[in-house]
Amino acid sequence: MKARVHVTLKSGVLDPQGEAVRHALGTLGFEGISAVRQGKVIEIEFEEADEAQVRAQVELMCENLLANAVTENYAIEIS
């Protein structure tokens, strides 16, 4: 069973990586871009096959390691 976690900066938190990408896209001639934000995606493969247990584990992982609750949001997808 596979879990995918998206970790993105909360709105209002400065995102220098996203700004750098936006600037580079402008330099390359791309137009009409109003905002760029960059985040992380973490894919975790589990031996466990019970969705509820996997989700509970991943929630704990996000709280303890994967995301910083002050500045980041996370979203979990199980497949």
Next chain:
Amino acid sequence: MKARVHVTLKSGVLDPQGEAVRHALGTLGFEGISAVRQGKVIEIEFEEADEAQVRAQVELMCENLLANAVTENYAIEIS
């Protein structure tokens, strides 16, 4: 209109960030994890509202800037 690009390392390409996360999760007592891979997610907001045009632009952005075609795969979602 918003595009979300997932950039992940191709399988077979060494992923030291993912390995570091796997190791840290093990240290925290999480068990039954067979693999961890870490990638990037880039969210781009467009003024343009035509899905086909936005998708074509984002494909070009991936080829020219966002992903390294030798080592990385990318997937585009438009919403």
